[in-house]
Amino acid sequence: MLKARPAPAQPDSFAVTAARLKAKRIQRRRLTDVLAYAVLTVIALIMLYPFYWTLITSFEPTGNIYEAKILPKAVGLRNYAEMWKGTTVPFWRLILNSLIICTLGVTLTVTLATLAAYPLAKMRFPGRDLIFYAILALMVLPNESGLIVNYITTIKLGLLQQTNPVIDAIRQYLAVVLPGLASIVGLFLLRQAYLGIPLELIEAARIDGASELTIWRRIMLPLATPTIAAFAILEFVAYWNSFLWARIMLPDKNLLPLSAGLLELSGTFSTNSRAVMAGAVITIIPILIVFAFGQKYFMKGLEGAVKG
Amino acid sequence: MTTTPRRVSRREQHRVGGTGAKVTARNTLIAYAFLLPFLILLVVYHTWPVIFGTYLAFTKYNIISPPQWVGLDNFKELWQDEQFWSGLTNSLKYILIVPVIQILALLVALLVNRPMKGIGFFRTAFYVPVVTSFAVVGLIWNWMYQQDGAVNTILRMIGLSQKGSFLNNPATALYAVMFVTLWKGIGYYMVLYLAGLQGISPELEEAATIDGASRPQVFWNITLPGLRPTILVCSLLSTISAIKVFEEIYVMTQGGPAGSTYSALFYTYSRAFQDFQYGLAAAGGIIIAVISIIFGLINFRLTRGGKADA
Numbered sequence: 001m002l003k004a005r006p007a008p009a010q011p012d013s014f015a016v017t018a019a020r021l022k023a024k025r026i027q028r029r030r031l032t033d034v035l036a037y038a039v040l041t042v043i044a045l046i047m048l049y050p051f052y053w054t055l056i057t058s059f060e061p062t063g064n065i066y067e068a069k070i071l072p073k074a075v076g077l078r079n080y081a082e083m084w085k086g087t088t089v090p091f092w093r094l095i096l097n098s099l100i101i102c103t104l105g106v107t108l109t110v111t112l113a114t115l116a117a118y119p120l121a122k123m124r125f126p127g128r129d130l131i132f133y134a135i136l137a138l139m140v141l142p143n144e145s146g147l148i149v150n151y152i153t154t155i156k157l158g159l160l161q162q163t164n165p166v167i168d169a170i171r172q173y174l175a176v177v178l179p180g181l182a183s184i185v186g187l188f189l190l191r192q193a194y195l196g197i198p199l200e201l202i203e204a205a206r207i208d209g210a211s212e213l214t215i216w217r218r219i220m221l222p223l224a225t226p227t228i229a230a231f232a233i234l235e236f237v238a239y240w241n242s243f244l245w246a247r248i249m250l251p252d253k254n255l256l257p258l259s260a261g262l263l264e265l266s267g268t269f270s271t272n273s274r275a276v277m278a279g280a281v282i283t284i285i286p287i288l289i290v291f292a293f294g295q296k297y298f299m300k301g302l303e304g305a306v307k308g
Numbered sequence: 309m310t311t312t313p314r315r316v317s318r319r320e321q322h323r324v325g326g327t328g329a330k331v332t333a334r335n336t337l338i339a340y341a342f343l344l345p346f347l348i349l350l351v352v353y354h355t356w357p358v359i360f361g362t363y364l365a366f367t368k369y370n371i372i373s374p375p376q377w378v379g380l381d382n383f384k385e386l387w388q389d390e391q392f393w394s395g396l397t398n399s400l401k402y403i404l405i406v407p408v409i410q411i412l413a414l415l416v417a418l419l420v421n422r423p424m425k426g427i428g429f430f431r432t433a434f435y436v437p438v439v440t441s442f443a444v445v446g447l448i449w450n451w452m453y454q455q456d457g458a459v460n461t462i463l464r465m466i467g468l469s470q471k472g473s474f475l476n477n478p479a480t481a482l483y484a485v486m487f488v489t490l491w492k493g494i495g496y497y498m499v500l501y502l503a504g505l506q507g508i509s510p511e512l513e514e515a516a517t518i519d520g521a522s523r524p525q526v527f528w529n530i531t532l533p534g535l536r537p538t539i540l541v542c543s544l545l546s547t548i549s550a551i552k553v554f555e556e557i558y559v560m561t562q563g564g565p566a567g568s569t570y571s572a573l574f575y576t577y578s579r580a581f582q583d584f585q586y587g588l589a590a591a592g593g594i595i596i597a598v599i600s601i602i603f604g605l606i607n608f609r610l611t612r613g614g615k616a617d618a
Contacts, residue, residue, distance in 0.1 A: 145361025
């Protein structure tokens with residue numbers, strides 16, 4: 001239904017009407033803004049309150065633990081101290097494991113995807129399209145038995161053997177990261193980014209005698225930096241949060257990453273939920289830091305993933 | 309004499325074998341060298357599970373002794389297993405959250421798409437649950453859902469009757485877990501819808517407004533049709549992840565109380581990693597995959613293939 005526009009009789013009344021309409025529009029806009037803020041605030045409270053509640057409860061030494069509250073009844077670091085000292089697996093070890101798994105995982109995943117996307121975007125060779133569509137099909141194909149078969153593969157590869165503490169640790173860290181290293185989504189994101197790089201640049205480098213590896217390192221990587229950053233943040237969040245695979249597979253609880261270790265602790269620590277809350281807070285902080293710094297890239301990376 | 313190379317469209321480039329240096333044996337070798345590490349891992353950890361998993365579904369296998377071909381026995385066993393059926397039923401019930409989560413996410417996206425001061429804060433706030441691990445989220449909600457927990461305190465405060473512990477009650481446990489999935493997922497789909505909204509040309513909406521279309525008219529006739537591809541992607545993703553719901557159940561209820569939150573994939577997981585019946589688990593996995601594909605196709609039909617114009 002179309003609104004009828006008021007027909008001005010005289011130029012003078014036209015100006016008055018226009019001003020009145022504008023004032024009305026501004027007023028309506030202000031009203032909808034207030035309404036929007038109100039709704040957004042309610043949603044934000046629902047989204048953030050559970051985190052805030054965990055944070056304040058983790059500082060309380062005693063009291064009614066589970067009830068809803070706005071401020072902590074008392075503040076102390078006892079729960080954090082207990083989490084730090086009172087567990088069979090030292091907490092710093094879980095943090096160290098997570099850091100190693102994240103560093104290893106992110107570095108290798110990003111390297112593999114940035115390498116593999118290059119020929120798919122900018123080289124000619126037989127089988128290119130076949131490989132590209134095969135990878136595309138894998139993304140669509142269900143991967144339900146992934147967990148089971150990958151577990152069997154990990155055992156068959158001997159990654160869970162136990163011989164020497166140092167070698168065992170390296171092997172188990174590898175076992176945690178290996179199944180996630182070939183990221184199809186990452187490959188697509190990077191291929192997309194590479195496609196936008198002008199071919200003239202690459203041709204000129206080739207004429208100057210640059211090797212493909214040099215072109216990849218000196219031209220492709222710098223020009224795809226925003227996408228690489230977005231992808232790296234996505235992968236960091238994924239590796240930091242992963243718990244299931246590690247929990248299924250790792251026989252040595254000393255090698256669990258933080259998220260998986262936290263679940264382990266919540267089982268053994270059932271008498272002191274406050275200490276587990278302290279652990280949960282520590283687990284969230286790195287994600288929030290990475291997310292706060294990389295938010296811009298992160299959102300862009302996700303948007304790119306949809307637009308493909 | 310200089311000749312400018314003919315401009316080739318991207319599609320044409322693709323058809324003629326693409327851009328880049330001449331096809332020589334050496335260049336081919338280099339290309340494969342770049343691809344090799346990725347491809348090896350892809351085959352071992354993505355392709356092989358599909359092939360070997362399908363084979364395992366027709367065998368009895370416990371890792372220790374080699375797989376034994378049993379034909380359709382695993383599928384027959386699943387058919388007779390009440391626990392599998394209740395898992396499957398719960399997975400299908402989980403699809404109930406798809407419309408809820410999609411509508412809420414779209415509404416939130418429309419709200420945060422408005423140019424307002426401090427909108428960045430809200431976008432980030434809604435995304436915090438998304439980037440937090442299910443391990444942490446599950447633990448937090450387990451505490452919130454306790455008998456004397458925060459959810460009950462708030463219910464009492466707004467005058468609703470207090471319930472017991474939500475997760476210990478077979479009648480409420482599944483819905484309590486569903487709420488967590490909803491709470492965690494809204495931000496994710498919000499970002500996808502936000503991307504979709506930003507892809508709609510503002511000129512079109514502006515032109516309609518100038519022609520006197522009201523806000524709802526613009527929404528129904530321009531915004532929503534423009535979002536159709538995004539709606540397809542989002543509802544597809546959320547239907548499939550509803551059928552495959554696992555992590556929240558693993559962390560929050562382990563299938564309990566009294567089996568009321570068993571999901572199809574949780575059933576599969578238990579058969580594999582608690583009972584070491586890998587063949588049976590693989591068969592369950594295949595059934596879940598087939599159901600996912602069917603629902604994917606239904607989704608595709610309902611959104612008319614996600615084409616921008618009807």
